[in-house]
Amino acid sequence: MAQTVFIDGAVGTTGLEILERLEGRPEFDLVRLSDAERKDAECRKTALNYADFAILCLPDDAAREAVALIDDSSDTRIIDASTAHRNAPGWIYGFPELVGPKAVAGAKRVANPGCYPTGFLALIAPLVRADLLPRDWPYSVHAVSGYSGGGKAMVERFEQDGDIAFRAYGLSLEHKHLAEMQRQAGLTYPPVFSPAVVPAFRGMLVEIPLPIGAMRSAANPEDLRSELARYYVNAELVTVHEDVPEELLLRSDAPASDRLDLWVLSDAAGNASRLLARLDNLGKGASGAAIQSLNLMAGCPELAGLKL
Ligand SMILES: NC(=O)C1=CN([C@@H]2O[C@H](COP(=O)(O)OP(=O)(O)OC[C@H]3O[C@@H](n4cnc5c(N)ncnc54)[C@H](OP(=O)(O)O)[C@@H]3O)[C@@H](O)[C@H]2O)C=CC1
Numbered sequence: 001m002a003q004t005v006f007i008d009g010a011v012g013t014t015g016l017e018i019l020e021r022l023e024g025r026p027e028f029d030l031v032r033l034s035d036a037e038r039k040d041a042e043c044r045k046t047a048l049n050y051a052d053f054a055i056l057c058l059p060d061d062a063a064r065e066a067v068a069l070i071d072d073s074s075d076t077r078i079i080d081a082s083t084a085h086r087n088a089p090g091w092i093y094g095f096p097e098l099v100g101p102k103a104v105a106g107a108k109r110v111a112n113p114g115c116y117p118t119g120f121l122a123l124i125a126p127l128v129r130a131d132l133l134p135r136d137w138p139y140s141v142h143a144v145s146g147y148s149g150g151g152k153a154m155v156e157r158f159e160q161d162g163d164i165a166f167r168a169y170g171l172s173l174e175h176k177h178l179a180e181m182q183r184q185a186g187l188t189y190p191p192v193f194s195p196a197v198v199p200a201f202r203g204m205l206v207e208i209p210l211p212i213g214a215m216r217s218a219a220n221p222e223d224l225r226s227e228l229a230r231y232y233v234n235a236e237l238v239t240v241h242e243d244v245p246e247e248l249l250l251r252s253d254a255p256a257s258d259r260l261d262l263w264v265l266s267d268a269a270g271n272a273s274r275l276l277a278r279l280d281n282l283g284k285g286a287s288g289a290a291i292q293s294l295n296l297m298a299g300c301p302e303l304a305g306l307k308l
């Protein structure tokens with residue numbers, strides 16, 4: 001029998017991409033609300049409690065409200081794409097390559113990783129765990145995102161104002177992803193984060209510069225790369241590249257992708273390194289990650305991009 005899925009926020013940027021992917025999946029029946037019903041708390045409550053799976057594609061406050069609308073006695077399992085529960089007790093962090101597929105498969109409440117943290121953690125978490133990079137280093141992270149990363153409001157802004165070439169933001173150094181990056185990597189300090197948006201719909205580059213020569217307890221770049229390659233050997237969505245690309249491009253019309261491409265670049269002496277991740281903020285960074293978790297939770301592990 002098909003399992004039922006309700007996407008709360010199905011007409012938003014993340015929700016729509018999940019909806020489109022699930023429409024072609026016969027193993028799932030979608031619970032849908034009309035435009036008049038989709039923000040009505042009673043209609044949402046009924047759908048949230050009825051569905052086998054609720055995928056929350058909402059702003060943080062609405063995601064917290066959705067969770068509160070689900071009765072304690074309900075069997076509904078939740079995947080929350082928002083920031084609301086990523087560091088909350090009782091929630092599994094939905095990054096199966098980092099927490100293990102079994103933890104996600106058996107979870108009742110899964111918090112989807114943030115888009116920038118997906119790139120940051122994919123690079124740093126395995127290396128810190130393997131003691132090849134220190135926990136107590138003051139890391140920096142620089143990133144550019146496609147404008148769909150800011151949801152409908154940002155899409156509208158960039159598509160109406162065709163004159164924005166680059167948008168630096170997070171200038172008060174209080175970005176909502178800092179706690180998630182610090183906690184999920186097990187770092188002593190939150191990173192210094194400089195995010196930016198470029199006029200491409202989707203895609204992102206996340207970079208961690210490492211002055212290896214000045215770090216007392218960091219491995220050399222070749223060992224960092226080898227460890228990442230070893231760590232992700234069973235992760236079909238992740239590629240740890242050996243080549244040094246001449247350039248890395250984000251294309252304004254890039255197709256959707258669930259891939260996560262990683263590089264460890266360095267100078268000839270191994271004194272300076274740049275850890276780089278390229279992903280689709282709406283793929284592995286949001287909708288693709290939610291589908292990956294759903295596949296594990298719903299008993300379709302062969303579709304989750306992991307050699308199990
Ligand atoms: N976009 C991205 O790349 C990523 C997004 N996320 C997270 O996913 C979540 C959704 O983001 P995104 O899709 O980009 O945002 P959007 O703004 O594109 O979509 C949010 C949707 O939620 C709806 N909504 C708002 N409040 C309520 C409510 N009380 N009840 C029901 N529906 C409501 C909105 O309705 P309306 O259409 O009327 O405004 C909108 O359709 C956010 O928490 C975001 O942080 C995570 C990673 C990446």
Ligand SMILES: CC(=O)N[C@@H](CCC(=O)OP(=O)(O)O)C(=O)O
Nearest residue numbers: 081082083114115145149150197
């Ligand atoms: C380009 C842009 O605005 N990006 C958003 C992050 C994407 C997002 O909202 O998703 P999370 O749920 O992962 O936080 C931001 O910086 O707030």
